[in-house]
Amino acid sequence: TWHRRFKQFANFPQFKTSFIWGHLKTIHEYTLKGPPGIHHDHVFAAMAKDAGNPPLMLLDLRPATYPMVLVNSHDIAEQITRVSSMFAWSTPKSPTMGALKEEWKQLRKRFNPGFAPQHLMTLLPCILDKTDIFMEHLDRYALSGDEFPMLRNTINLTFDIIGAVTMDVEFDAQRAESSGQGEFIKLYDQLLNKYGVEYSRFRRWMSPMREWRRHTLSERIDRLLEAMIRTKHAEHNNHQTAINGNGNGNGHTKRKPRDVLSLSLQGSDTLSPALLTETRDQIKSFLFAGHDTTGILLAWIFYEFSRSPRVLQAVRDELDELFGPDADPAAVRARLLAPGGEELINRMRYATAVVKEVLRVYPPAGTARMAPPGSGFTVRTQDGQSYCLDGAIIYNCATIIQRDRTVFGDTADDFVPERWLGDRVEIMSAGADEESEKRDEAGRKYPPGAWRPFERGPRNCIGQDLATIEARVIVAAVARRYDFVKVGLGELDLDEKGKPVLNDKGQYRTKSEMYNTAQVTAKPVDAMRMKVDTSHVYPHTIISRI
Numbered sequence: 001t002w003h004r005r006f007k008q009f010a011n012f013p014q015f016k017t018s019f020i021w022g023h024l025k026t027i028h029e030y031t032l033k034g035p036p037g038i039h040h041d042h043v044f045a046a047m048a049k050d051a052g053n054p055p056l057m058l059l060d061l062r063p064a065t066y067p068m069v070l071v072n073s074h075d076i077a078e079q080i081t082r083v084s085s086m087f088a089w090s091t092p093k094s095p096t097m098g099a100l101k102e103e104w105k106q107l108r109k110r111f112n113p114g115f116a117p118q119h120l121m122t123l124l125p126c127i128l129d130k131t132d133i134f135m136e137h138l139d140r141y142a143l144s145g146d147e148f149p150m151l152r153n154t155i156n157l158t159f160d161i162i163g164a165v166t167m168d169v170e171f172d173a174q175r176a177e178s179s180g181q182g183e184f185i186k187l188y189d190q191l192l193n194k195y196g197v198e199y200s201r202f203r204r205w206m207s208p209m210r211e212w213r214r215h216t217l218s219e220r221i222d223r224l225l226e227a228m229i230r231t232k233h234a235e236h237n238n239h240q241t242a243i244n245g246n247g248n249g250n251g252h253t254k255r256k257p258r259d260v261l262s263l264s265l266q267g268s269d270t271l272s273p274a275l276l277t278e279t280r281d282q283i284k285s286f287l288f289a290g291h292d293t294t295g296i297l298l299a300w301i302f303y304e305f306s307r308s309p310r311v312l313q314a315v316r317d318e319l320d321e322l323f324g325p326d327a328d329p330a331a332v333r334a335r336l337l338a339p340g341g342e343e344l345i346n347r348m349r350y351a352t353a354v355v356k357e358v359l360r361v362y363p364p365a366g367t368a369r370m371a372p373p374g375s376g377f378t379v380r381t382q383d384g385q386s387y388c389l390d391g392a393i394i395y396n397c398a399t400i401i402q403r404d405r406t407v408f409g410d411t412a413d414d415f416v417p418e419r420w421l422g423d424r425v426e427i428m429s430a431g432a433d434e435e436s437e438k439r440d441e442a443g444r445k446y447p448p449g450a451w452r453p454f455e456r457g458p459r460n461c462i463g464q465d466l467a468t469i470e471a472r473v474i475v476a477a478v479a480r481r482y483d484f485v486k487v488g489l490g491e492l493d494l495d496e497k498g499k500p501v502l503n504d505k506g507q508y509r510t511k512s513e514m515y516n517t518a519q520v521t522a523k524p525v526d527a528m529r530m531k532v533d534t535s536h537v538y539p540h541t542i543i544s545r546i
């Protein structure tokens with residue numbers, strides 16, 4: 001214990017360590033300094049600052065869990081996520097992360113067609129349909145003047161979209177009570193609520209009741225998913241028989257389905273128990289990874305719209321220019337679905353910059369990796385120091401890396417979408433393709449690795465194009481229709497005449513600060529309580545829509 005506590009990682013920058021508790025007590029003290037439920041990224045950021053912003057530092061979490069190396073610099077983060085002579089597919093994911101573990105390479109290859117941009121563009125009608133339902137809810141809130149948890153609504157919206165993308169099913173998350181599949185959403189919701197901040201830092205046996213509840217919920221979700229997969233498999237076989245029956249080239253064959261579930265079942269006539277389990281687990285990963293983060297992204301975009309008048313106006317001006325002055329969602333829909341409509345998404349330069357900046361300032365997720373103990377996996381800092389990281393969780397902390405003052409200067413903590421306007425719009429993807437990255441180097445103000453909300457390298461996020469297309473389509477539909485008004489935390493600080501007041505950064509002054517809490521991903525603390533107002537734009541249309 002003495003060796004592991006005081007010798008093994010002795011050369012790492014770190015706080016004083018306790019023989020029994022390692023750095024747990026220090027982390028706890030820092031956590032208490034923040035507001036209730038604050039996300040550990042903010043706690044780590046405060047610790048890194050007090051430690052003099054080292055490029056990496058040790059947080060010894062034993063006995064609760066593995067020791068952890070906190071990565072604070074994009075330069076080290078790149079060494080972890082890129083291909084190396086030791087790891088052909090970058091440093092392996094940490095055992096604390098579950099997504100797509102087994103036979104990752106084959107799986108990724110199989111699923112890639114489902115996430116190719118050309119295919120994603122065929123999903124526009126589906127994204128727009130779901131967005132219409134989202135706006136029906138918002139219209140009701142606008143009419144009633146009630147406040148509501150925006151995050152709940154954006155997450156339901158993105159759940160409906162990911163249901164269509166991964167399984168080609170209607171989850172009806174936005175109408176949870178009205179369908180048979182509402183049960184799935186409710187269970188899923190309850191399960192997610194069992195992953196609170198206090199739980200995620202400790203081993204499972206430390207909370208047996210919660211673990212049991214999680215287990216039973218997970219079992220029920222599994223059964224529901226299995227039933228859906230069986231139905232899909234039967235449909236798939238029928239479809240296949242129809243194609244074979246039509247295989248005389250008479251042109252009656254339908255296009256190959258590309259939803260993740262169909263891709264998983266391709267070439268399998270029989271649904272063996274092993275295939276059923278594997279498919280179910282993949283679908284679960286995709287469902288979770290594909291909706292939660294995108295819902296969070298949207299909630300923060302609307303928050304920034306609520307307090308950044310310059311930004312909202314610039315987005316609206318751009319939409320006027322690209323989509324024409326008719327801001328009615330039906331007109332936006334018609335433009336997007338007309339020939340050349342997809343191109344409009346790539347021409348939304350300012351809105352794209354907003355998406356990028358929200359993901360820089362409020363990254364919903366990060367990556368945790370782990371080199372096998374004894375592998376000797378070493379990284380090198382810019383001043384030539386070497387650190388052997390094997391046996392520790394390696395956490396690339398996007399919240400710290402993306403607010404690095406040595407990269408983003410004095411405005412590192414501020415929301416400034418304009419910083420991205422020099423970049424080409426298409427380079428949303430975070431480094432999957434090194435060739436295009438080299439091509440685009442000239443247009444970049446910042447090193448590419450300094451923006452990594454989807455992480456980088458071969459094991460980065462497969463759904464990043466889907467997420468950013470979704471976000472831009474939704475912004476195109478809603479940004480001109482609603483004024484967003486934050487209530488409670490982050491509420492505007494009005495002057496004596498009831499008017500908002502600009503601060504020196506061109507944003508409205510707020511009474512308090514919004515922040516993230518941890519619930520598997522980083523989520524806005526109050527589920528983004530808001531009101532929406534449409535009176536300035538379409539006083540009559542709202543009533544007719546409802």
Ligand code: HEM
Nearest residue numbers: 100289290293294297365366367454455459460461463467
């Ligand atoms: C704003 C939205 C999103 C953010 C910020 C985000 C972020 C991330 C991050 C940080 C990772 C970890 C990568 C790593 O460990 O190196 C990841 C992985 C992943 N994401 Fe996303 N994601 C988003 C949306 C999506 C969507 C829409 C999907 C669609 C299914 C998706 C599916 C996945 C999958 C399957 C993985 C695991 C990839 C692998 O291990 O090969 N994500 N995402």
